[in-house]
Amino acid sequence: MSETAIxxxxxxxxxxxTAGIIFSEAAVLAGYHVSQTQNxxxxxxxxxxxTDVIFSDDEISFPxxxxxxxxxxxxxxxxxxxYRDMKDDGIMIVDGTLVGSLPCSDAIVIPFTRLAxxxxxxxxxxxxxxxxxxxxxxxxxxxxxVEKSIAKRxxxxxxxxxxxxxxxxxxxxxxxxKQRKQSMxxxxxxxxxx
Amino acid sequence: MSETAIxxxxxxxxxxxTAGIIFSEAAVLAGYHVSQTQNxxxxxxxxxxxTDVIFSDDEISFPxxxxxxxxxxxxxxxxxxxYRDMKDDGIMIVDGTLVGSLPCSDAIVIPFTRLAxxxxxxxxxxxxxxxxxxxxxxxxxxxxxVEKSIAKRxxxxxxxxxxxxxxxxxxxxxxxxKQRKQSMxxxxxxxxxx
Numbered sequence: 493m494s495e496t497a498i499x500x501x502x503x504x505x506x507x508x509x510t511a512g513i514i515f516s517e518a519a520v521l522a523g524y525h526v527s528q529t530q531n532x533x534x535x536x537x538x539x540x541x542x543t544d545v546i547f548s549d550d551e552i553s554f555p556x557x558x559x560x561x562x563x564x565x566x567x568x569x570x571x572x573x574x575y576r577d578m579k580d581d582g583i584m585i586v587d588g589t590l591v592g593s594l595p596c597s598d599a600i601v602i603p604f605t606r607l608a609x610x611x612x613x614x615x616x617x618x619x620x621x622x623x624x625x626x627x628x629x630x631x632x633x634x635x636x637x638v639e640k641s642i643a644k645r646x647x648x649x650x651x652x653x654x655x656x657x658x659x660x661x662x663x664x665x666x667x668x669x670k671q672r673k674q675s676m677x678x679x680x681x682x683x684x685x686x
Numbered sequence: 687m688s689e690t691a692i693x694x695x696x697x698x699x700x701x702x703x704t705a706g707i708i709f710s711e712a713a714v715l716a717g718y719h720v721s722q723t724q725n726x727x728x729x730x731x732x733x734x735x736x737t738d739v740i741f742s743d744d745e746i747s748f749p750x751x752x753x754x755x756x757x758x759x760x761x762x763x764x765x766x767x768x769y770r771d772m773k774d775d776g777i778m779i780v781d782g783t784l785v786g787s788l789p790c791s792d793a794i795v796i797p798f799t800r801l802a803x804x805x806x807x808x809x810x811x812x813x814x815x816x817x818x819x820x821x822x823x824x825x826x827x828x829x830x831x832v833e834k835s836i837a838k839r840x841x842x843x844x845x846x847x848x849x850x851x852x853x854x855x856x857x858x859x860x861x862x863x864k865q866r867k868q869s870m871x872x873x874x875x876x877x878x879x880x
Contacts, residue, residue: 509707525725526725528724528725532710
């Protein structure tokens, strides 16, 4: 892969920029060049929020408007607004707790907010769970870099909770990826375990 | 003003992205459209860090490579690397504690890191002091929006310290601006107090 664009989108207060910064710093640890952009507008007071991260083997001279390989959408509004920004083979991963209606049949649906509440005991970790699911869809991306970046970003008492949230999201993401491959019949069955 | 580009630059760990986010959210409160971009590279491990914020009365369809109206540079490396990115009438504000040599004679020099240590009692607030100085150079920008944004960003126990850091930076910035106007003789004396 030479250049990959991803977007975290949802509403203000969901910690999307934080998720983007954590991922950006992990990508730097992994040896990539990274550019992260967030747009805010007067409408953002109402809640819309997003951040785009582009990572590349080569220097990014200029952050182009992204054709997204991966789109994380944590609200219905962000699904409706951004799914058209995906590449033809881009993958949308949505929060099944908050999103009711999908414009494309092959979106990945994971209940991030419910998992955050029920499995982590902290609804504010939905962003980090979604980060984990996202990383599960990046074949060559090592989770250890993300965990290092999480450890750097949060104060000590929150690191363990957020690592746990990340790992839960990663596991859910890998499970969803496996089901997707089976239903799309992309790979021979023996590769699915790899 | 229709579109203004500013850059916070220095080394990783100086909190420049945080300063950029605080300013971006303040600019949204002030009614602007805002785009913020940070680039990270493998070289960033060594320490270089920067974030660009563009704010505009109109929607920003696309974050252009910035021709900077204001450049905050907290290290010698960032001075040397970025001063060429300024507009002809752009203003560079540097940390006099950490920067020894200047490429242009009219840079604004304020000892952010020393002020953070000696006046605020916390070296980590140099970023917020520099944010205050920067806002002092934006004529029409109301400080109350920045203070609101600071209050939102930090946990309760750190808000007062950071507001104090911001106000100190603003005061230092206004003082530097006044001296600059006097030495450049831009304004008649009676306007300087305004």
